[in-house]
Amino acid sequence: MNLIPLPEFWAVIPAAGVGARMRADRPKQYLRLGERTVLEHTLGCFLGHPTLKGLVVCLAEDDPWWPGLACAGDPRIARVAGGCERADSVLNGLLHLLELGADEHDWVLVHDAARPNLSREDLDLLLGELAEDPVGGLLAVPARDTLKRVGKDGRVRETVDRSVIWQAYTPQMFRLGALHRSLADARVSRVAITDEASALEWAGQAPRLVEGRADNLKITRPEDLEWLRQRWGLGSGD
């Protein structure tokens, strides 16, 4: 039982991707999942949380779908333009928080728009476990399958020791100033950054892994959405 009160936090939701791997008629964050879109479900994981200070969603500059969402006029949601890569979108979101007057010591949680199945339990687990952490960290799950390193010929090069391998999920939770500086420096140095933790790692920090639910999956390919629709008891086309 965690007796430390949950910390206040800001949320940045990168939602400016094109969803190429989904091969759909629109970016995957705008595909339907029951009565709402994937993005609306993801935003709903945070809106209404008692310690949320504010939320920024990063949208493609030519995004024609956002205005059609019921939450488009929600005053709790700030919008910024996304960037070429996910890290650029996140950086724009962090900059906007600073412009809003957020303190550099405030906690910020970055969560993929494409992960609509985040549970409240996992969100509160992350907040509670990292509330007093000196670095921050992320939800993650230990590897469950045997892992192989592959050669250029598509054949196995080695079996990887999976006891020390975890899959990084989101939200990823860091202090606003530290994340902004690390991410900005990494982008200037052209370091490949695919999640927030890797920017902190590049800056010499060791983020903490907090084990969460494996069903907090990122909708990436068509079968991911099919699986989640079935999990939620929805029809294949819902």
Ligand SMILES: Nc1ccn([C@@H]2O[C@H](COP(=O)(O)OP(=O)(O)OP(=O)(O)O)[C@@H](O)[C@H]2O)c(=O)n1
């Ligand atoms: N320039 C980008 C690229 C991605 N994202 C967001 O980052 C999250 C995770 O990225 P990913 O799953 O790779 O989404 P896409 O880039 O849209 O997918 P793909 O690589 O298949 O095009 C998604 O919510 C996506 O909208 C973003 O905000 N800005």
Ligand SMILES: C[C@](O)(CO)[C@H](O)COP(=O)(O)O
């Ligand atoms: C941030 C992330 O979801 C952690 O696993 C992942 O790195 C996003 O990668 P993508 O290629 O941008 O989907």
